[in-house]
Amino acid sequence: MSSRIRFAALAALCLATFPGCQQSQQKLSKEVPTLVNGAPITRTEVDRAAKALLSQSKMAQPVAPQVLEKAAQSAVDQLIAAELLYQAGSKIEVPDLERQVRDRIAQSRARYRSQAEYDKALGSAGMSQKEVEVAVRKDIVINNLIRTRFLPSASVSEEEIGKFYRENRDTAFRLGERVRVSQILVPVPEQASPALKKQARQKAQALLKRVQNGEEFAAVASLESAPPTNKNGGDMGILGRGEAVASFEKAAFALKPGEVSGLVETPVGLHIIKMMQKLPAATARLDEARGQIALYLQQAKVRKAVTQYAAELRAKAKVERI
Structure with missing residues (x-):
C-alpha cells in the first residue's frame, strides 16, 4: 500500500x-x-x-x-x-x-x-x-x-486496527516463502562499452573468488559492493516472491542457507548472492502488520x-x- x-x-x-x-x-x-x-x-x-x-x-x-x-x-x-x-x-x-x-x-x-x-x-x-x-x-x-x-x-484507533486484522488475517496477511539474502553488486550500466562490461565482469569474478576462498562475505560486500548495497555487509533484508527482478529471484530462491551463488546478471549489473535464511510461508502477526x-x-x-x-x-x- x-x-x-x-x-x-x-x-x-x-x-x-x-x-x-x-x-x-x-x-x-x-x-x-x-x-x-x-x-x-x-x-x-x-x-x-x-x-x-x-x-x-x-x-x-x-x-x-x-x-x-x-x-x-x-x-x-x-x-x-x-x-x-x-x-x-x-x-x-x-x-x-x-x-x-x-x-x-x-x-x-x-x-x-x-x-x-x-x-x-x-x-x-x-x-x-x-x-x-x-x-x-x-x-x-x-x-x-x-x-x-x-x-x-x-x-485510526487500535480497535479499528485489531478488527481489520481479525477480519482479514487469513487472506490479506498470508506471507509466501521468503528469503533473507546479502549481495555484492558490481554495477554495469546498460550503455557501457564492451570494454567496460568486460572490466566489470573481471572485477565481479575476482570478488566471487575471494568469497569462495573463505574471505568473509559481509567484509567483501562492505568494501567492494556498490553503494548503497555495501551497507550492513550487503544485507538486503527479507525478500518475497515478485520483489526482485526475475534472474535475481531465481538465483536467490535456488540457494540453500549459507550458500553463495555464481555471478547473477540483472539490468543494473552483476550480483553475488548469499543465502542467509529461508523463511516458510506464514501469516503475519498483528504487530508486524500494524503499521x-x-x-x-x-x-x-x-x-x-x-x-x-x-x-x-x-x-x-x-x-x-x-
Whole structure:
C-alpha cells in the first residue's frame, strides 16, 4: 500500500490541462467539451484519460464502443473532480511550490538515461514538457490540500486496527516463502562499452573468488559492493516472491542457507548472492502488520472524505458540457 495519500481521481492528473488564466475567453467546442468554473478540459485530455483507465483495467482488445463510451465518461468525471480540487487547493499557500515542481520533474527525468529517451517517453504519452509541469503543479497543490485539510482528522484507533486484522488475517496477511539474502553488486550500466562490461565482469569474478576462498562475505560486500548495497555487509533484508527482478529471484530462491551463488546478471549489473535464511510461508502477526493496516485505514478515511468534498464542490460549481 502506497505511503502517499491520493484521491482516486488523481490518476488522471498526468492528463491535466493548463490553469484557466484566460477562463473568461473559453467557450465550449469539439476540442473543449467541458468547462469547470471556466477552466477547460480538452478532448485530448479526455481521450488520454480514458485510454489510461482502459489500460489499468487490462481490457481485452479491441474494446467495444459502449466500453469506450463508459471509459470516456469516467475520465471526464475524474478530470472534473481533479480540477475542482485543484481550484480549491489553489486557495491554500504551498511553500516553495515552484521549487517542488522543479524537484519532482528532475526526479522523474533522472529515471531516464538521456534527454532523448525522456523526450521519447513524453512523446509516447502525448505530452509536452509544459503539460508535465502543469500536471506536477496540480498534483502538488491537490496533495497539499489533502494533507492540510483531511489528513489531520483521519486518525485510526487500535480497535479499528485489531478488527481489520481479525477480519482479514487469513487472506490479506498470508506471507509466501521468503528469503533473507546479502549481495555484492558490481554495477554495469546498460550503455557501457564492451570494454567496460568486460572490466566489470573481471572485477565481479575476482570478488566471487575471494568469497569462495573463505574471505568473509559481509567484509567483501562492505568494501567492494556498490553503494548503497555495501551497507550492513550487503544485507538486503527479507525478500518475497515478485520483489526482485526475475534472474535475481531465481538465483536467490535456488540457494540453500549459507550458500553463495555464481555471478547473477540483472539490468543494473552483476550480483553475488548469499543465502542467509529461508523463511516458510506464514501469516503475519498483528504487530508486524500494524503499521500497514493503520496506513491503509487512514488512506481509506481520507479517500472517503475527499470524495465527499469533491461532490460538494461539484454541486456548487459551474460545469458546462457539450
